[in-house]
Amino acid sequence: MESYKEVNRIVYGKHAGQFKEFTKDYLEYILEDANLFLDSLNGKKILDLGSGPGRDSLFFKESCFNPVCLDISKEMIKLCRKKSLAAVVGDLENLCFKDNSFNGVWAYTSLLHSPKEKFNYNLSQVIRSLKSGGVFYLGMKEGNFEGFLESDKYPGIKRFFSLYRDEELSEILSQYFEIFHKSRVKLEKATFLNYLCRPKK
Ligand SMILES: C[S@@+](CC[C@H](N)C(=O)[O-])C[C@H]1O[C@@H](n2cnc3c(N)ncnc32)[C@H](O)[C@@H]1O
Numbered sequence: 001m002e003s004y005k006e007v008n009r010i011v012y013g014k015h016a017g018q019f020k021e022f023t024k025d026y027l028e029y030i031l032e033d034a035n036l037f038l039d040s041l042n043g044k045k046i047l048d049l050g051s052g053p054g055r056d057s058l059f060f061k062e063s064c065f066n067p068v069c070l071d072i073s074k075e076m077i078k079l080c081r082k083k084s085l086a087a088v089v090g091d092l093e094n095l096c097f098k099d100n101s102f103n104g105v106w107a108y109t110s111l112l113h114s115p116k117e118k119f120n121y122n123l124s125q126v127i128r129s130l131k132s133g134g135v136f137y138l139g140m141k142e143g144n145f146e147g148f149l150e151s152d153k154y155p156g157i158k159r160f161f162s163l164y165r166d167e168e169l170s171e172i173l174s175q176y177f178e179i180f181h182k183s184r185v186k187l188e189k190a191t192f193l194n195y196l197c198r199p200k201k
Contacts, residue, residue, distance in 0.1 A: 004160035005091070007148070008113050009072045011159055012052070016075035020053035022153060027055055029185050030108070033137065033194055036181055038063055040135045040196065043103035047129060049092050050110020054080035060106075061085060067106075070095075093118055095125045102129050108139035109192070116146050116162045123176055127199045135198055136177065140164055142184075142191040152189060166193050173197055 012019065027034060034056065044066045048057040051069030053076055060067040069080040069087035080087035090096050093114055105126045114122055126136055143163025150158050173179055177197035185192045
């Protein structure tokens with residue numbers, strides 16, 4: 001496994017409980033987006049890509065959808081299963097699902113852990129996994145950076161991040177998707193850039 005990925009896997013595994021606690025209310029900040037995402041789906045199957053402890057998938061399940069959590073950290077997947085969520089250990093850079101499997105792919109602050117050179121390929125896998133008319137939600141952290149970062153919230157812990165500006169993300173996404181909703185959310189000291197989109201026909 002590439003070293004940046006292994007570092008992130010180990011860090012999230014070691015601090016899974018702490019991460020779950022720190023981020024338990026984060027859906028509130030993007031609840032409007034989450035509801036718009038659900039309203040835009042033409043079926044029930046959702047892939048929660050880099051689900052972490054399954055906070056968002058629990059909301060999807062309680063809203064009568066069928067989410068599947070995928071995360072590289074087996075500790076995160078254990079936390080999802082404790083919530084009785086369908087969950088698999090897997091790598092968002094090498095998706096293990098058949099083509100046309102999901103009505104929606106939800107990737108909230110997970111694709112930011114993959115290098116920029118892999119972003120286009122990662123998007124192609126999302127498109128491949130979506131059924132016709134499927135919807136993709138992407139949440140990323142704003143910035144202009146690629147490498148290991150220590151955040152204020154987790155002192156002493158370095159994770160690999162790819163941070164983008166809105167113009168960059170919009171330009172890349174627009175090559176493959178029609179963006180139909182954007183939001184910019186300030187959460188603690190960071191700004192998150194969120195996009196709801198459908199693959200171009
Ligand atoms: C910032 S957390 C976000 C978790 C969740 N989406 C949330 O909003 O709480 C990023 C998650 O992505 C997972 N992750 C990082 N790299 C991954 C990869 N290559 N494949 C799958 N999951 C990955 C981490 O284990 C972690 O759970």
